[in-house]
Amino acid sequence: MKVRSFFRYLVIILITLAIIFPVIWLVSTSFKNPVDIFAVPPIFIPGNPTTDHYATLFFEADIFKYILNSVIVASITTLVSLLAGTLAAYSLARFKFPLNLNFHLSFWVLSTRMFPPIVTIIPLFAMMRFFGLVNTRIGLILAYSAFNLPFVVWMMRGFFMEIPKELEEAAMVDGDSRMTAFRRIILPIAKPGLVATAVFTMILSWNEFLFALILSQTRAAATLPIGIASTVTQYEIKWGQMSAAGVIAVVPVLVFAFIVQRHLVRGMSFGAIKG
């Protein structure tokens, strides 16, 4: 038994190392002097660390602009997709539409995720240009929301279907309208699901590169991934700056995940419903 659990832990540790290695390498590189970056054998912990790369990013490369764009785009996208997606998911989970529309609508929503996003990029660009939304945050927010919505709808629909409908019926008898029952009873119960969905949506829009690259070519709207990519210049690749920017991009997501971690564990039992 002991031997088995030893191997189990060994495997877990190996896998964790493999996953975390790039992150360690990223952090380490961001503090290295240029000569150490390509040192052979590789240096994991730089002997004389430097914060030059961070300084350059903050004082010369205008990384704040990218961060601001990313924060605005990711958070508003999350808000919009969650708001619209949750309402759609609730109606798909609760109301019976004629002609088996519950299924067809859900499937149709999902089908927009069945092709690679790159397929849509050219028509999307044309549309955005027509409406003057290229190089604007609103353009990115619209595009991201459109691509995140199906995901939100399907996740939240699952959560809502798990909540017995008697709960809102009881609330409606107790004095709620459909809408207040949704707000005061259903939403609080679905909170773990809501939080999980928000995390995923946030990360997806935070990391998104392709749309951002095509739809935001100037700094007015460019997000962090674009900022990171801009360290690859015509003459050189600024590895140190690139790593530092990478670290900066990872930190907010980590912090966000830590804050909501408590809600991610689906502790709020639905077990109170059944006897």
Add this chain to the structure above:
Amino acid sequence: MKEKIQARVENVTKRFDEVIAVNDISLQVKEGEFLVLLGPSGSGKTTLLRLLAGLERLSKGNIYISDALVNELPPRNRNIAMVFQNYALYPHMTVFENLGYPLKIRKRPKQEIQKRVREVAETLEIAELFSRKPKQISGGQRQRVALGRAMIRNANLFLMDEPLSNLDAKLRVQMRAELRRLQKTLGTTTVYVTHDQAEAMTLADRVAVINNGVIQQLASPEEIYFHPVNKFVAGFIGSPQMNFFHGIYSNATVKTDYFEYPLPAASKENLKREPEGKHVYLGIRPEDVHVSKTKIETAHSIRAKVYVSELMGAETYVFYTLGADEQFISRTSPDFKGQMDEEIWISFNEERLHMFDSETEETLL
């Protein structure tokens, strides 16, 4: 003084696509009465309750609660309270918050909420649970909290949808008695849905037996038990269920494949109509079947074979066979010791004999 009517259902029909769940039902709920809607699953009883609550829309007809037409009113404006089969307690709220919720959303002052919650909790003996969440209390306690949440508002009408069916057998009997006392003390008008005929018999002032979306009979439990209007009601109420013997009626005698049973003179006078030459069912409840090891000369007795006997403790259920496939049951004193395949004599309590038309299933006797 005329009895006050608390709720009125007039020619109500509810259709779900092709299925007619409730078919042109009319009934009245008197003030302070405990009315039980009894029927097998899929009979439409729960749909009728949900129509009263406003959780389903009527297809046809009118519903009045306290003399107000409520067809278009949402549940919250009907001044009703409801207890659900699975209790439907709000899992993210404590017991106290659950109890106070109906008052809180009606924006009553905090003090009043505190006071009412305390009163209700004392009546139901759940005050010590106030700070717990629903998942931290037992099934019986959840049941009480659900009941309390319904009681808190002094609603005009209490609706209960099989509230005891999730409890274990012992607790169910206990809660049933409590429910009955509570309803009588508080004088609440209650409509209660169940498929359990024992609950209907013990709780109800009146029972509405429902099948296929239609009320079969609406009467007191005694009336329903002793004078069912048709074969369905007769068979649905009572456990073990009534024995039915198929036969042909002629000359005041029912001829079955296995025996001939001449109707006693008194019964003959009570016949609703004489079904001369027609197919009928003779009905007799298990407790009205008498068994004897020797032939009784006075009563008309029938020869049968013991199939098996089951000692229940206070009584014995004896199963008999007549010929190849006809089976019936009697409830007998545990003193009777019938051996398997033993030939015995049985007779019926003639005052409790029932007869039904085999086509319409209506009661003839």
